[in-house]
Amino acid sequence: MRFFKDLSLSAATAGFVAVLVGFTSSVALVFQAAQAFGATPAQITSWMWALGLGMGLCSLVPSLILRQPVMVAWSTPGAAVLAAAGASGAFGMGEAVGAFMACAALITLAGLTGWFERVMNRIPMEIASALLAGVLARFGMQAFSALQTALGLVLAMLLTYLLARRLLPRYAVVLTLAAGIVWAAAGGKMQWSAVHLELARPVFTAPVFTFQAFMSLALPLFIVTMASQNLPGVAVMRATGYHLPVSRLISMTGLATLVLAPFGAFALNFSAITAAICMGPEAHPERERRYAAAASCGLLYVLVGVFGAVVTGLLTAFPPELVVAIAGLALLGSIGGGLASALQGEAHREAALITFLVTLSGVTLFGIGSAFWGVVAGSAALLVQHYGRARASSVA
Numbered sequence: 001m002r003f004f005k006d007l008s009l010s011a012a013t014a015g016f017v018a019v020l021v022g023f024t025s026s027v028a029l030v031f032q033a034a035q036a037f038g039a040t041p042a043q044i045t046s047w048m049w050a051l052g053l054g055m056g057l058c059s060l061v062p063s064l065i066l067r068q069p070v071m072v073a074w075s076t077p078g079a080a081v082l083a084a085a086g087a088s089g090a091f092g093m094g095e096a097v098g099a100f101m102a103c104a105a106l107i108t109l110a111g112l113t114g115w116f117e118r119v120m121n122r123i124p125m126e127i128a129s130a131l132l133a134g135v136l137a138r139f140g141m142q143a144f145s146a147l148q149t150a151l152g153l154v155l156a157m158l159l160t161y162l163l164a165r166r167l168l169p170r171y172a173v174v175l176t177l178a179a180g181i182v183w184a185a186a187g188g189k190m191q192w193s194a195v196h197l198e199l200a201r202p203v204f205t206a207p208v209f210t211f212q213a214f215m216s217l218a219l220p221l222f223i224v225t226m227a228s229q230n231l232p233g234v235a236v237m238r239a240t241g242y243h244l245p246v247s248r249l250i251s252m253t254g255l256a257t258l259v260l261a262p263f264g265a266f267a268l269n270f271s272a273i274t275a276a277i278c279m280g281p282e283a284h285p286e287r288e289r290r291y292a293a294a295a296s297c298g299l300l301y302v303l304v305g306v307f308g309a310v311v312t313g314l315l316t317a318f319p320p321e322l323v324v325a326i327a328g329l330a331l332l333g334s335i336g337g338g339l340a341s342a343l344q345g346e347a348h349r350e351a352a353l354i355t356f357l358v359t360l361s362g363v364t365l366f367g368i369g370s371a372f373w374g375v376v377a378g379s380a381a382l383l384v385q386h387y388g389r390a391r392a393s394s395v396a
Contacts, residue, residue, distance in 0.1 A: 002067075003064060003292060003295060006289040006291070006292045007292045007295075007296070008170075008284055008289070008292065009171065009174055010170050010171055010173065010174060010282065010283060010284055010293075011278075011283050011284050011289065011290065011292040011293040011296060012292075012293070012296045013171075013173055013174040013177060014173065014277050014278050014280075014282060014283035014284075014290075014293040014296070014297075014330070015278060015292075015293045015294070015295070015296030015297035015298075015299070015300060016177075016296070016297075016300060017173060017177060017277055017326055017327070017330050018071070018271075018274035018275075018277045018278050018293070018297045019274075019297055019300040019301060019304065020318065020323060020326070021139075021273065021274060021277065021323060021326070021327040021330075022073050022271065022273065022274040023304065026074075026076040026079065029076060029079045029080055029083060030047065030048075030051070030074065030079050031044060032079075032083045033079045033080075033082040033083040033086060033266070034047050034264065036082065036083050036085075036086025036087050037082075037086045037091060037092060037093045037095075037096040038092055038093060039093060039264075040203075042201070042203050043093065043203050043205065043264065044264075045198075045200045045201065045203075046200065046201065046202050046203035046263050046264045047263075047264030047265075047266075048200060048264075048304065048305060049200035049201070049202050049263065049264070049305045049306070050202065050260040050261075050263035050264040050265040050305070051074050051260075051264065051265050051266075051268075051305065052200075052301050052302060052303075052304035052305020052306070053260065053301075053302060053305040053306070054072070054074075054256045054257065054260045054265045054268045054305075055072050055073055055074060055268060055298070055301040055305075056298045056299065056300070056301030056302030056303075056304070056305060057256070057298065057302065058070070058072035058252060058253055058256050058268055058298075059071055059072045059294055059295070059297055059298030059301060060294075060295050060298025060299055060301075060302070061298075062249060062252065063291045063294040063295045063298060064291070064295055066244065066245075066291070067288065067291050068242050068244055068291050069242065069275070069278045069279050069283075069290050069291045069293060069294035070244065070249060070291075070294055071233070071270065071271040071274055071275035071278055071279070071294050071297065072253055072268055072269065072270060072271060073229070073268070073269065073270075073271035073274060074265075074266070074267065074268060074269075075221070075224065075225040075228075075229050075266065075267035075268075075269050076229070077224040077225070077228040077229065077369050078221045078224055078225050078229070078266060078267040078269075079266070080224075081217075081220045081221055081224055082096070082217065082221065082266060085216050085217055085220070090212070090216075091212075091213055091216070091217065092208075093205045094205060094206060094207060094208035095208045095210055095212075095213040095217070096213070096217065096266075097205045097206070097207040097208070097261055097262055097264075098207035098208045098209040098210065098213055098214075098218075099213045099214060099216075099217035099218040099221065100207075100218075100221075100257065100261035100265065100266045100267070101207050101209075101257075101258055101261045101262075102209070102213075102214050102218035103217075103218045103219075103221045103222045103225070103257070103266075103267055104254050104255070104257035104258035104261055104267070105254070105258065106218070106219075106222045106254075107222065107225065107226070107250060107251075107253060107254035107257065107267070107269075108250075108251050108254030108255055108258065109254075110226065110250055110254070111247045111248065111249070111250030111251030111252070111253075111254055112247070112251050113247075114247045116226065116230065116246070116247070116250060117234075117246040117247045117250075120231070120234045120235075120238075120246065123235075123375060123379070124348055124351075124382070125238060125239070125341065126341065126342050126343075126344075126345055126348035126349075126351070126352040127342075127348070127351065127352060127355050127375060127378045127379065127382070128234075128235040128238045128239050129235075129239045129337075129338045129339075129341035129342040129352065130338070130339075130342035130343075130352035130353065130355035130356040130359070130374070130378060131231075131232055131235040131239075131355055131356075131359055131371060131374050131375055131378075132232070132235050132236050132239040132240075132272075132276065132334065132338040133335055133338030133339045133342055133356050133359075134355065134356040134357070134358070134359025134360040134370070134371070134374055135232050135235075135236075135272050135273065135359055135371055136272075136273065136276055136331045136334055136335045136338065137335055137356075137360050138360060138362065139273060139324070139327045139328050139331055140328045140331055140332060140335050141328070142324040142327070142328055143324055143325045143326075143327065143328020143329055144328070145324075146320075146321040146324050146325050149321055150189075150319065150321035150322075150325075152183065152187075153180060153183050153184060153187070153189070153319070153321055153322060153325070154321060154325045156179055156180070156183045157176050157179055157180045157183070157322075157325050157326065157329065158325075158329070160175055160176045160179040161173075161175075161176040161329045164176065170284075170285060172282065173282050173326070173329070173330045176326060176329055176330075177326050180322045180325060180326060181318075181322070184318070184319050184322050189319040189322075190317050190318065190319070191317045191318075191319075192317055198307075199306065199307060200305060200306060200307065202263045203263065203264075204262050204263060205262055205263070205264075206262070207261070207262060221266065221267055222267075223368060224368055224369065225267045225269050226269075227368045227369070227371070227372035228368060228369035228371050228372055229267075229269040229270060229271070229272070230250065230269050230270050231371055231372060231375065232270075232272035232371040233269065233270025233271055233272045233275060234246055234270060235272070235371075235375075236270075236272050236275045236276050236279060237270075237275070237279070239337075239338055239341060240276070240279040240280065240334070240337075241287060242279060249270070250270075253268040253269055253270070254268075256268050272371070273327070273331070274297065275294075276331055276334040277293075277327075277330050277331065277334075278290060278293035278294045278297055279293075279294075279334075280330075280331070280333050280334040280337075281333050282330055282333055339356070342355075342356060347386070348382065350381060350385070351378045351379075351381035351382040351385065352378060354374075354377050354378050354381045355374045355375060355377060355378030355381075356374070357374075358370060358373055358374040358377040358378070359371055359373075359374030
């Protein structure tokens with residue numbers, strides 16, 4: 001099978017780092033969202049089963065078929081919306097599942113009609129690259145902010161990364177991760193007590209459809225998923241040079257969510273942060289072989305779902321400083337490439353810079369994250385600066 005020929009240590013490590021970063025950075029928020037609807041421990045485990053299986057298969061299968069990296073994740077801002085809305089106590093698990101299915105239907109419709117891809121096709125590459133850089137730069141800054149609480153660990157990882165980039169650039173992330181694990185284990189920072197031997201079991205919850213749940217849960221979940229997850233996810237694809245069938249893949253995530261929603265999959269969508277890890281040069285120097293990193297990530301997500309508590313405990317055993325440090329260092333190449341592409345053309349430079357700064361700011365308005373507002377601000381800047389110029393030049 002070609003996958004095994006194209007698989008490399010750097011690609012497998014990129015897949016692992018993507019799972020580590022994507023999982024540990026937001027799993028607590030998913031737990032909080034489930035608990036807000038009164039989920040039992042068995043139902044919370046079912047959520048992890050459904051989400052792990054959905055993310056894994058939606059990343060693994062199309063990556064192998066298309067031989068391009070397809071990265072799917074759960075909606076982190078969606079989990080935040082659900083946690084906030086569920087805290088009111090007005091909705092139970094039945095209403096929540098009904099809302100998940102309604103949101104999934106809207107996502108599927110967005111893919112089938114192709115309207116979302118048509119909007120993305122009108123966004124200039126400089127704006128998409130600036131959006132990518134702005135989304136990723138926060139993780140780069142967090143890597144160095146971790147120096148305040150884990151000076152030795154982060155310095156050891158940074159030194160390893162720099163030496164490896166000079167001597168063994170292909171394995172820089174592999175060696176950096178290994179150095180971080182060794183340092184953390186030697187210092188007693190690995191929380192092995194979090195690991196418990198237990199397989200996940202799916203728990204079916206019958207959906208309950210209400211207008212209140214649609215307006216308070218489904219619609220906000222759909223909006224933030226499309227604006228704060230799928231939009232930057234497509235920007236990462238475009239900025240890293242991959243031309244994937246966006247509409248078909250969005251339809252796939254919507255249908256997968258629809259099937260798995262009764263078991264706890266609230267929203268599946270394109271990833272941005274973890275996609276950059278698997279689509280960047282650190283995954284493999286050859287662009288056509290980086291799909292193996294996404295496929296590896298998909299396999300690991302399936303294991304997360306099947307083994308539930310075991311893998312959850314294993315991933316959460318890593319100290320948080322190690323997670324943010326490996327994420328930031330693994331993304332340095334993507335951040336630099338995004339900035340270089342965004343600022344190379346003078347005509348779009350200011351609009352791209354505005355996009356970058358608004359995205360980097362982390363501002364949230366009306367429950368929608370900064371990635372969406374960065375594109376809005378950059379597009380508005382382009383409109384003000386360039387609207388009518390081409391027509392005026394042609395007339396002259």
